[in-house]
Amino acid sequence: xxxxxxxxxxxxxxxxxxxxxxxxxxxxxxxxxxxxxxxxxxxxxxxxxxxxxxxxxxxxxxxxxxxxxxxxxxxxxxxxxxxxxxxxxxxxxxxxxxxxxxxxxxxxxxxxxxxxxxxxxxxxxxxxxxxxxxxxxxxxxxxxxxxxxxxxxxxxxxxxxxxxxxxxxxxxxxxxxxxxxxxxxxxxxxxxxxxxxxxxxxxxxxxxxxxxxxxxxxxxxxxxxxxxxxxxxxxxxxxxxxxxxxxxxxxxxxxxxxxxxxxxxxxxxxxxxxxxxxxxxxxxxxxxxxxxxxxxxxxxxxxxxxxxxxxxxxxxxxxxxxxxxxxxxxxxxxxxxxxxxxxxxxxxxxxxxxxxxxxxxxxxxxxxxxxxxxxxxxxxxxxxxxxxxxxxxxxxxxxxxxxxxxxxxxxxxxxxxxxxxxxxxxxxxxxxxxxxxxxxxxxxxxxxxxxx
Amino acid sequence: xxxxxxxxxxxxxxxxxxxxxxxxxxxxxxxxxxxxxxxxxxxxxxxxxxxxxxxxxxxxxxxxxxxxxxxxxxxxxxxxxxxxxxxxxxxxxxxxxxxxxxxxxxxxxxxxxxxxxxxxxxxxxxxxxxxxxxxxxxxxxxxxxxxxxxxxxxxxxxxxxxxxxx
Numbered sequence: 001x002x003x004x005x006x007x008x009x010x011x012x013x014x015x016x017x018x019x020x021x022x023x024x025x026x027x028x029x030x031x032x033x034x035x036x037x038x039x040x041x042x043x044x045x046x047x048x049x050x051x052x053x054x055x056x057x058x059x060x061x062x063x064x065x066x067x068x069x070x071x072x073x074x075x076x077x078x079x080x081x082x083x084x085x086x087x088x089x090x091x092x093x094x095x096x097x098x099x100x101x102x103x104x105x106x107x108x109x110x111x112x113x114x115x116x117x118x119x120x121x122x123x124x125x126x127x128x129x130x131x132x133x134x135x136x137x138x139x140x141x142x143x144x145x146x147x148x149x150x151x152x153x154x155x156x157x158x159x160x161x162x163x164x165x166x167x168x169x170x171x172x173x174x175x176x177x178x179x180x181x182x183x184x185x186x187x188x189x190x191x192x193x194x195x196x197x198x199x200x201x202x203x204x205x206x207x208x209x210x211x212x213x214x215x216x217x218x219x220x221x222x223x224x225x226x227x228x229x230x231x232x233x234x235x236x237x238x239x240x241x242x243x244x245x246x247x248x249x250x251x252x253x254x255x256x257x258x259x260x261x262x263x264x265x266x267x268x269x270x271x272x273x274x275x276x277x278x279x280x281x282x283x284x285x286x287x288x289x290x291x292x293x294x295x296x297x298x299x300x301x302x303x304x305x306x307x308x309x310x311x312x313x314x315x316x317x318x319x320x321x322x323x324x325x326x327x328x329x330x331x332x333x334x335x336x337x338x339x340x341x342x343x344x345x346x347x348x349x350x351x352x353x354x355x356x357x358x359x360x361x362x363x364x365x366x367x368x369x370x371x372x373x374x375x376x377x378x379x380x381x382x383x384x385x386x387x388x389x390x391x392x393x394x395x396x397x398x399x400x401x402x403x404x405x406x407x408x409x410x411x412x413x414x415x416x417x418x419x420x421x422x423x424x425x426x427x428x429x430x431x432x433x434x435x436x437x438x439x440x441x442x443x444x445x446x447x448x449x450x451x452x
Numbered sequence: 453x454x455x456x457x458x459x460x461x462x463x464x465x466x467x468x469x470x471x472x473x474x475x476x477x478x479x480x481x482x483x484x485x486x487x488x489x490x491x492x493x494x495x496x497x498x499x500x501x502x503x504x505x506x507x508x509x510x511x512x513x514x515x516x517x518x519x520x521x522x523x524x525x526x527x528x529x530x531x532x533x534x535x536x537x538x539x540x541x542x543x544x545x546x547x548x549x550x551x552x553x554x555x556x557x558x559x560x561x562x563x564x565x566x567x568x569x570x571x572x573x574x575x576x577x578x579x580x581x582x583x584x585x586x587x588x589x590x591x592x593x594x595x596x597x598x599x600x601x602x603x604x605x606x607x608x609x610x611x612x613x614x615x616x617x618x
Contacts, residue, residue, distance in 0.1 A: 087578040128592040161470040166521035183480035185520040244541045250583035345540045349577045
């Protein structure tokens with residue numbers, strides 16, 4: 001069983017309260033950082049730990065911190081991105097709901113490192129009950145001297161506030177989030193300038209995901225070297241995975257990134273296999289934006305190696321035969337699921353969530369949704385499949401923010417790997433309304449040509 | 453006349469104080485939530501104008517925000533709004549049949565409100581409860597692992613609460 005750094009105490013009775021959290025060793029990292037380290041030393045530890053952003057992009061956190069501009073007399077801000085909205089992803093919710101002080105503790109240490117005296121948690125509006133939980137945790141931390149003026153006599157002041165969003169996936173994009181935090185529509189900004197130079201109210205700002213900030217706690221407590229020993233290659237530490245779809249045990253799992261995908265799906269410690277002895281057809285391993293893979297390519301890379309649950313292995317083979325770790329939203333489809341229909345729901349999602357700023361995304365997402373609905377309803381033509389391919393290709397890379405790519409990739413991957421299922425829908429317009437294409441050949445062993 | 457009571461005005465002041473001097477516009481989203489709760493579950497134009505006055509911004513700055521975010525209702529809704537998620541992971545777990553069941557049971561379509569003004573059915577995109585699908589948002593909370601029986605119980609619960617609160 002892998003080591004847990006974030007969720008090891010989540011089942012302790014009353015861990016949501018300050019007293020129990022503190023008794024279990026909580027807020028030690030704040031004491032260590034503020035009493036015995038300077039801000040740059042904290043940033044160095046995070047750099048050395050190899051921690052990568054857990055929101056989806058996987059950018060090295062310490063490096064992101066080191067980009068923060070520090071002009072004299074200008075405030076700097078830390079903003080926690082708790083706008084979790086990527087379909088398949090519900091890990092941050094779990095962390096905030098059940099062990100809220102871990103996020104607050106991580107934010108205090110991170111605010112100290114970055115010199116932010118005023119930090120915000122931007123939370124999606126629908127997580128309304130979690131706001132109460134976080135505000136309670138903040139009040140308790142403040143009451144015990146971990147927030148407010150001159151924390152632990154260090155001379156460092158810090159306040160944290162929760163800012164409630166109002167239903168917009170796009171606000172998970174960091175510049176849209178900042179616009180929203182300024183009381184505007186969530187339209188992403190053109191970069192550069194990057195938030196590290198010009199962010200919230202034009203001041204230097206770092207935006208980090210919930211899980212990323214929580215991971216700062218074990219990094220400071222145990223030291224970067226210890227943290228980096230867990231995992232493999234550039235996938236250090238632990239990762240929260242939220243697993244859903246056709247599995248026996250949906251939920252949030254903290255994994256060390258050395259386990260095989262097959263073990264994650266079938267072991268009782270994690271997903272517990274697929275219900276009713278059904279066979280695995282496909283999986284989206286890192287949230288709805290990342291490429292869907294058929295069972296055979298999911299479990300084994302094109303080179304024939306067992307695929308592991310980490311950044312490098314999940315993306316092994318590029319988009320041709322691989323996928324991505326993304327946000328860790330792991331969606332499993334069994335042999336009874338229809339890839340066309342599933343892709344249609346995702347296309348509808350992206351059309352709904354496009355902010356409308358860039359025409360390729362605003363128009364293209366709507367076209368893809370309509371075409372996919374037609375194909376799903378047996379009203380498609382073979383040329384529609386090529387048209388879909390063409391549209392997604394023209395969205396990708398042609399928008400201000402990555403929502404365009406996020407909308408294009410699921411459609412591209414579905415056609416790349418499941419084209420015959422799309423064709424079957426077109427050629428069997430009556431049949432596709434009553435039954436589905438089933439498992440077909442998607443779990444067959446792959447024989448790749450050997451390259452001399 | 454649209455006006456928050458003193459207690460709510462205190463909350464408004466507290467929210468505005470979370471942001472630096474002169475950045476009161478940042479309080480817009482939280483205050484629109486407050487206004488929607490307080491003034492009948494939706495944002496009528498006079499309500500939005502009032503929020504603009506409170507924050508010393510132009511009314512258009514409020515309209516453009518209220519019309520962007522899906523949680524703000526720009527027309528009246530029922531006392532209880534069933535917001536059922538229909539994105540991929542919920543679809544796999546049967547959200548379509550839950551939506552159809554609610555339609556039949558309440559005799560309304562998606563986006564419609566029952567004649568007695570009690571229930572509105574809305575379909576929404578991913579609410580971050582994929583592991584507990586199918587699900588809906590009801591007020592401040594999520595109702596998860598929905599079944600037809602659970603939907604029946606939720607409808608009864610809402611009706612009972614409405615009677616109790618009257």
